[in-house]
Amino acid sequence: MIEVRLADSDEQCSGTPKVLSMEILTDVSSRSFDLRAAMVVCRELDCGNAVRVTTARQTSEEGRNRGYVQMIDCTGHESAVSQCQQQQISLDSGFVSIRTRVVCSESVRLVDGDGFCSGRLEVKTNQSWSRVCETDFDRQDAEVVCRELGCGTPLTLQGELFGEGTHPFGTKEFQCKGTEEHLLTCSASTREEHTCTHGKAVGLACSGPRDVRLVGGDSRCAGTVEMFHSGEWRELNGEAWFRREAAVVCRQLDCGSAVVANVKRPLSSEPGWSVATDCGGSEPALRECATFVHLQTEVLAAVTCSGTSSDENKELI
Template sequence: RLLNGSSRCSGRLQVKTNSSDQTWSSVCEADLDLQDAQVVCRELGCGAPSVLQGTLYGDAQTPRWSPEFQCGGHESALLDCRSSGSARSSCSPGKAAGLTCSGGDEFRLVGRASRCAGSLELKYLGDQRPVMDKVFTLKTAALFCEHLNCGSAVSLESTDVSYQSMWKIDSECFQSRSDLWNCVTSFFSSRILKLTCSEKKLKSTKI
């Protein structure tokens, strides 16, 4: 999975190396090369890797690290790749691997002069649609602002439009940036969500 990114296809890389163990491990930047990244992006259903960088999506607080993967680039899943066999005991601060794949799903705010205010739209599975109003609180809306690197949520509005197909995001399901993409469904509605963020970019926070 990729955490803290602006889309499903970007963020800090974590892997679950044992299916019977539900704990996620971070990947050290030094252990991720282009071939590994190609496999990760393919496994997540995203496009080719475009950025590999530590600290871009926050540092890792967890003490667990994955072994070094040795992918050829053709594998369908990261765990299909050969690995060093043993996990790292540590990694330098700020060196948790971050990855951005192309062609990912993404949010945007449209209809106003600022990129940090407007009607919320989501490109999901290649389909760009408005996000329907679903009784979001400012606390929940703040997660959208964080996704957009636009600081905190300032105000929420609900606006009537023509009845159309929209993306519905279950606010009870959506409690963190990491589980957002499991909470999206298609829905018909006539009310869209308008959001204004503070525009001040937040510093990366540890998770």
Template sequence: MRENKVVCRELDCGNPVSVSRGHLIEDGRGGVRLLRCSGDESSIRQCDIRRGRPGFCDGEYYHHVTCSESVRLVNGAGLCSGRVEVKSNQSWASVCEADFDRQDAEVVCRELGCGAPAALQGGLYGEGEGQTWDKEFQCKGKESLLLDCDTSDRKHNTCLPGNAVGLTCSEPDDVRLVGGGSRCAGGVEWYYQGEWRIVGAEDWHVAAVVCRQLGCGSTDSELLGNTNRGFLVYCSGSESSLRECSRSYDLHPGLTVICSDLLVQPDIFLTDPMGGVFRGHQGPEMFRGYNFTITCSTQPQYPGGSFLLTFTGSNRTQTQPAVNHSAAFLFPAADDSHQGNYSCVYDNYVFSHNFSSESELLSLTITGN
């Protein structure tokens, strides 16, 4: 995707919105160049350019880039965050925070192929060096393009320093894993042009990007080539979302991915049958001499597994099998040795791999009766 950003920048066409590979040219007689860019170059001439070997592309792997053209986000971490700039009279202008609201942000995020607006704040991504947009946007929030929105004259003459509006859009909810019993495992599907489509891949890079986009950790394993077939996606492995990768419409066996954060986080809670527990300022407190129970539980993703109860007050641990996706650890006669932090670790062996997930800490205080 770094090369695509340079292409759009050199053409003064905003940010790359989509990338594909196809049959723009039917043969490679015009010569093929291979680009490697850092993403900061102003022209592809500043990138590492190498001649491709004869027959390397054969017309099939020519790159197609679609740029946003009239709006872009600058200085952000990816395509979906940065300072808002609008193209005006062949130059880019930053937008003042007072002239831009949530409905305007919804249109920009949609135009760039991102998810809903997550943050909108002046100065969030620095100040623009050029001019400031001289109109106030009045979007209704349903428009496809920012320049389709109505505008009006600004209510103020200047935009004070620190008020160039910055926008963070959420990543689009356009990737899912299906059939694996977890949102972090299964066959890869991509919502594209109004429908969910199977994704194929030739290496592990796509799996790494999918796990990263879904917030599922790293790639634990991937199966290249299940029985279903989908369009082929190419990633370098460093992208934050699948939409930053390129795609080909050639059918390819689908990709199945298992991410490291397969198991949901288990819950931990404390109960007692005699009413000896109450909520203190730092969490639950237990009267000395009362019995109590710490219960670990998890959502019913997979059968089996076990719970390990850890205690920071000592090196003691207890393990019980998961029965109906939970386990109860009984403690008779609470005393000072029971004071400390507890956590539940759920372990399970699925997809021929060991997976584990740890709960939040439960801090228990023992007090006088």
């Protein structure tokens, strides 16, 4: 039986993913480890939703004495890593040692939604998950949740939008200002009894991450792909850039469908982000099917979408 751990961290719900099998703890390969795999890791550890996955080169000292790593490939819907596809990869002399780090939301999650940024809101207090009543939650609270999950801004807030769920209702009425980083740091009042009725469990849809843009084209819906990662915008490599990936970018930017997916030669020596993509084409955001890797690239990803200039400032409805 394979179990997952988050190591090299003082925090329970963030760290380097490793798998435990037959009392042997093995590093997880950065290959194919994307936000979908991170969602499964966070779910198995009861740590809420995956917020982000980062990678960094390891020093020779950190990467030595490892005969192999475990590659896991998940759809994002599994309840445990043991249900994902797995393969052991031997480390040869040409293998680049990459450390992957996962950050989970720990105490807030969206479940049963259409993607990672929508679903029924559940909050964990005293190691137990509870639903939130619609009357105890407003626009300012939703802004904090979407930000905490790395999911942009709130679009839709409605009772039973994503089902009623089975966890008990919490007794907190949140009173966020909208600027807090975490929902549980907001002011809240506590009711001795909760009278939330059926159909009032908060469902929330966020806009999704604003971490992709198209530059240098005739409109915001055409150009070279740039992605925000580790605090900066960089162009994206196009070594494995296809219509499926382009479709995800156009959807994320609310730019219609992909018309052209092509590659360009870089005009500068500034290195771009290198990602390995495994998109099906229906994902709501590129980060859900992209893994950051550390490889050199000679071509950049470019997209032309069918849309031109949709409303970038959607309001909560």
